[in-house]
Amino acid sequence: LKIVILSRIVDLEAELQVTTRHAVITGGSRGIGLAVAVELDWRGWGVFLISQHRERLAAASASMKHLAGAFAVDLGNGEDAARSAAVAVRGAVGAIDLLVLNAGIFVEEPLIAIQEEAFRRTMAVNLDANLFLAYCCRCSVKESGRES
Amino acid sequence: VIVGSTAAYGAYPPGPAYGVAKWALRGLAVDLRQELKADRIGVTFLAPGGTLTDMWDQDEAPPGPALATQDTALIVAALTELSEQALVAFLLDANRRTGQIGFVSGPGAFDNRSISLPTDFPSSNFLFSRRIRRVVLAQQRAIQPEADLSHTLLRWQRAGVSIMGIALAPDTDVRLPQRITVGRPPLFRNAWYGLMARMGLRPHPLGGFGGLLPHSGGG
Numbered sequence: 267l268k269i270v271i272l273s274r275i276v277d278l279e280a281e282l283q284v285t286t287r288h289a290v291i292t293g294g295s296r297g298i299g300l301a302v303a304v305e306l307d308w309r310g311w312g313v314f315l316i317s318q319h320r321e322r323l324a325a326a327s328a329s330m331k332h333l334a335g336a337f338a339v340d341l342g343n344g345e346d347a348a349r350s351a352a353v354a355v356r357g358a359v360g361a362i363d364l365l366v367l368n369a370g371i372f373v374e375e376p377l378i379a380i381q382e383e384a385f386r387r388t389m390a391v392n393l394d395a396n397l398f399l400a401y402c403c404r405c406s407v408k409e410s411g412r413e414s
Numbered sequence: 415v416i417v418g419s420t421a422a423y424g425a426y427p428p429g430p431a432y433g434v435a436k437w438a439l440r441g442l443a444v445d446l447r448q449e450l451k452a453d454r455i456g457v458t459f460l461a462p463g464g465t466l467t468d469m470w471d472q473d474e475a476p477p478g479p480a481l482a483t484q485d486t487a488l489i490v491a492a493l494t495e496l497s498e499q500a501l502v503a504f505l506l507d508a509n510r511r512t513g514q515i516g517f518v519s520g521p522g523a524f525d526n527r528s529i530s531l532p533t534d535f536p537s538s539n540f541l542f543s544r545r546i547r548r549v550v551l552a553q554q555r556a557i558q559p560e561a562d563l564s565h566t567l568l569r570w571q572r573a574g575v576s577i578m579g580i581a582l583a584p585d586t587d588v589r590l591p592q593r594i595t596v597g598r599p600p601l602f603r604n605a606w607y608g609l610m611a612r613m614g615l616r617p618h619p620l621g622g623f624g625g626l627l628p629h630s631g632g633g
Contacts, residue, residue: 287494297467298569301483305491330550364494368417370432385431393434396416397442 276378276414288312288334288359290343292399293369295322299342302366307332316341316369334359341369341395348398355403365403371410415490416443416459418461462486535566538573548590551579557594564599571596 289306293299294315301315303326312334317323320338327336335358339347339353355362370392419432422440426433443459450457465481541549548571551559557579559567571577578591 298462298465298483298486301487302490305484305487306494309491364415365625366415366490368415368419370417370419370435372429372432374429375431377434380431389435389438390433392432393438393442396439400446 285334286310286364288314288361289364289366290316290355290359290362290403291318291366291368292316292395294336295319295326299366299368300326300410302368303330306316306364311364312359314355314362318342320368341399342371342390344390344394345398348395348402351399352402355388362403365400367399369395377379415460416609417457417486418443418459420461420463422459435611450456460489462530467563482605538570538575541570541575547577548576548578551594552582554583555586557581557592559594559596564596567596568598590621 275350287305287310289311291299291303291306291313292296294303294313295317296319299315299317303315305309307313307330310332312332313330315316315323315326315330315336317326317338318340323336323338327333335354337351337353340352341347371386371388373380376382377385416439417434418439421425421429422436424433426436428560440459440461443457447457462481462485465483467483481577491632510524549567551557551563553560559577559579567577577594579592579594592606
């Protein structure tokens with residue numbers, strides 16, 4: 267019975283997946299981002315990984331079956347970094363269906379003792395980069411693709 | 415999809431600046447959703463609780479029981495399969511459910527759009543205690559509940575919970591949840607089936623039925 271059901275699911279997938287859907291995942295070389303990439307990859311999505319860690323990005327990319335591309339950039343470097351990533355995405359996959367804004371960093375310092383640099387860095391990566399990447403990728407996102 | 419954190423809903427002593435950024439990110443998601451609505455681009459803000467990732471040092475662990483990274487990955491994958499009109503708000507919060515972290519005050523206390531349930535089918539008392547007065551049953555096609563669900567739903571209905579139903583399949587007419595009246599479930603096909611069905615509805619000490627949801631399995 268299990269075999270029958272599985273083959274049915276595969277058939278359904280084949281019917282539904284006429285065209286490959288593409289996802290861009292920031293922080294895609296480890297943690298939640300990598301898990302999302304692995305899951306979508308397993309489901310036949312073309313995945314495009316963005317990470318600031320070159321070696322880990324290479325390792326993560328190598329483990330994907332449907333890699334659409336990978337781009338190493340530190341998204342904490344403002345709009346220019348986001349734009350360079352968006353250009354790489356456009357070159358590799360054209361239109362995308364899903365943008366997973368996952369990259370983030372963590373600092374432990376209490377707010378009243380935090381160094382300006384650490385605070386700005388936290389905001390740059392965890393907040394600013396997501397906005398910049400969202401609007402830099404905006405014209406690449408398919409309508410009624412679910413996400414931004 | 416914007417991967418936020420439960421740190422976007424309360425104070426976050428382990429990393430206050432991280433928390434500030436996640437609060438702001440939640441605001442960004444809310445406004446972005448409005449702006450992109452016209453373009454039919456959905457924006458979803460996910461708030462996973464503590465997750466076992468490299469972000470935590472080797473000797474440290476996130477406070478409370480931690481989610482696996484795959485939990486959030488599965489939610490993201492599931493989101494991509496939902497219909498366009500599905501409104502999504504997920505909190506994946508293993509910590510909040512068990513009340514092990516000081517800065518949150520129990521399941522569902524601060525966000526009435528989503529809630530962590532302690533059992534598969536909590537009692538109506540539990541629902542009321544979380545100020546849940548209405549339940550929407552989402553099924554593929556039928557609005558009326560399947561027979562095995564109607565036992566629990568009927569109890570809720572008798573206790574005063576309003577039951578609504580919606581069909582998810584794209585070719586059905588029902589686009590909005592409709593009020594439904596749960597009827598008495600049909601008689602069991604035979605005594606053995608009835609016995610097995612009742613055994614499947616094991617009362618739980620917390621109230622309601624079913625087993626405890628696993629800790630690391632997400633909210």
